[in-house]
Amino acid sequence: MSGTSAFLEGLKAGLGEFVPMWALWLGSALISVAIALGLISLIAMFSVWLERKVAGHIQCRYGPMYVGWHGWLQSIADGVKLLLKEDLIPRDADRVLFMLAPALVLAAIVGAMAAYPLAPGILFADIDLGLFFIIAMSSMTTIGVVMAGWASNSKWTIYGSMREAAQVVAYEIPLGVSLLVPVMVAGTLNLREASAAQADFFGMGWFMFKNPFMLPAFLLFLVAALAETKRAPFDLPEAESELVAGFMTEYSGIRWSFFFMEEYAAMFLMSAIGAVFFLGGFESPLTHLAGQLFGRDLVVVGAGPEFAFTAINWGALVYQLVAGGTLLVKSFLGIFLMMWLRWTLPRIRIDQVMTMGYKYLTPLALVCVLGAALWEAGWQALVRS
């Protein structure tokens, strides 16, 4: 049983007499959405600052330096500025779709966030098809992007959204297929279980080291994830130098910032998927140590009729924090890698994007899946004999 449902059970046992069940359920759902939204904004703020620092240092500049220590509060200042900006809607735009698009984009990514495990026992939702859910929800954002491009009624935006659609269709296939490789090794699509399957070898039994086809699959996943999150060198939907700002050209203020929050949250989720299915997820030697010292209890807050916040299991809390922190660090390392690539490589042409997706990534991903399947079958046969 996961932490949230245990938490809900506890709440039910504690408050069930006074509050109806549907209110409890609705309340905890609203709280979860609020936490997910807050998490997305925090991730976006930190990532924007990190992006500007990485970009600056790669170009031998400093980046933001004035607001706070090395400009770490710059994102908050920018956020205030975005909130105060005029919210423009072009006269000839489709008003309903124009206003709906950023909301849809943000809603999809908040939905995807539901499957992100904060820690082994602290989850929004313990979904058995977690990986599938995240990929499906984060491709939902494409609909919002295409909607934004169409509703803005401008040639730049429609070019941007056409490219986005073409790109996502091309890269969804290698993304899914390359993720099949670790899924075959793990035998599950659940993020928490996949992570737990890598706990052997003192927390270093990562899927990356368990199969020779894992490294090429990881590289394919990385390229496909870059294209999926519209990051350079695949940032054709935005393409500042050709399309003004692509599908976001006509947006301003808080609506515009929704697209940015989506972009960084999508980057974070893609990195988290990569971390969970290739790089050990929660597992690292540090997590192993914490597990040895404090046990691997999943339930932090006491459940049942004696539900109370005084019954916090401190050992389990420390373990959860270490495990959750490990995944967070791995995810941000993935984001850093994406930024590093962004400021290294120039944008490629749309025909090159298509060539790469259809002629290179898809066949190679299929080869990887085939090889990994044969290897796994051979390995199992060897173990059984």
Next chain:
Amino acid sequence: MQQTETAQGYVKNIWDTVKTTLVGMKITWRYMLQKPITVQYPDERMPIPDRYRGIHYLEQEKCINCLACARACPIDCIEMEAVRHGKELEWISFTLDYQKCMFCELCVYPCPKDCIHMGTEYAFVTFDRSEFKHDLLSFKGMAREARIRMKEAEAKKAAKDAAKAAGGGKSAEKGGEG
């Protein structure tokens, strides 16, 4: 990415893509670790060369309002105005129009008193175009020393006149006697 039909070309394309990406990443990594070459501009500034030609500065006490610099200026952006009281000058204005000035330094050479120089200040930002007509004077009217000198001279003259008058009176008296 070259368009090659052969299997060899296909493999080579993949290899080239991976290799060139890694080379690029190595270069950017090296740049990322090195110290930034920019400075935090308003707080610190790059060193300025000795013969840098920035906004002029004027040693007003030395200036004799001879207009040599204004005549030398190829685009006539220097204007000056002063009233002469005997030997001393009462300054009204000495303006340089930085919308026109091209910082050629030609105004500096002809100065007989060596009082106009090219300065080191280069950030000249204003909210209004008219402010580009920059007044180089550090004070208006007359210098304190000049005023003192003039007063002394006047006092001297007055004393001399008085002495002269007294002398004249004497002679007149003498004349009267004589």
